[in-house]
Amino acid sequence: MGRGSVPGRIAGVALLFVLAACGPRPAEAPVAQVVSAGVYGVAGGASAPAGAPVRAAAAVLQADTVAVEARPGVNFGFEYTVTGLPADRPTTLELVVRHPPMRFDDGTTRSESRGTVSAAAPGGSYRDVFLYRFDRPGDLVPGDWTLQVSREGQVLAERVFRVRLPDT
Numbered sequence: 001m002g003r004g005s006v007p008g009r010i011a012g013v014a015l016l017f018v019l020a021a022c023g024p025r026p027a028e029a030p031v032a033q034v035v036s037a038g039v040y041g042v043a044g045g046a047s048a049p050a051g052a053p054v055r056a057a058a059a060v061l062q063a064d065t066v067a068v069e070a071r072p073g074v075n076f077g078f079e080y081t082v083t084g085l086p087a088d089r090p091t092t093l094e095l096v097v098r099h100p101p102m103r104f105d106d107g108t109t110r111s112e113s114r115g116t117v118s119a120a121a122p123g124g125s126y127r128d129v130f131l132y133r134f135d136r137p138g139d140l141v142p143g144d145w146t147l148q149v150s151r152e153g154q155v156l157a158e159r160v161f162r163v164r165l166p167d168t
Contacts, residue, residue: 022140028083032149032156037078039063040131059129068163070140077131077147080157085121092151093117097132099163100143105136140165 043058059075068076085091097113104110119126130147134140142164149157 029154030082030151030156032080034159035079035081035127036061036067036155037062037159037161038076039068040075040077040129042075042131042133046165059131066159066161067160068145069166070099070134070135070163071166072134072140072143075131075133076145076161076163077129078157078159079127079129080149081125081127082119082121082149082151082156083125085119085124085126085151087124090120091151092116093119093126093156094148095130096146096148096150098146098148100141100145102141103138105138 030052039062040059045058059079061079068074082093093114093116094119099111099113101109102110113132117128119128130149132145132147143162145161145163147159147161148155
């Protein structure tokens, strides 16, 4: 058959499919799911500097809610899973809390607190609980509080909580 014949085109297209199947595949984008959200009880001595996100060794959901009463010692946030992470190495997840302006012990006022976690994900899956704990009087600020987990600037999981002062 001559150049440009139909069988030649089919063979060329078939070769492209074979090469595409054998070549490197693009990494899947991580996907997250919020498993539960609300007020948590914490065991295992969770602690963090004032205004920093809390990671808990063992957290138990006490109330499935996005309405939170601002009282010292209250932990709120969400449990989440992330799939599609690299299985061969830890990846850094950013933990962000956006809150009404708060005055900190160093005299600064901020509306955002940040932290990170090194997520080891055997099999590409990671599960954790991201909490904020009211530790000091300056934390007890009513309004919308947004907790986010992100990776490389992409928001993976997020919940907005409505914090209110206790009834007096």
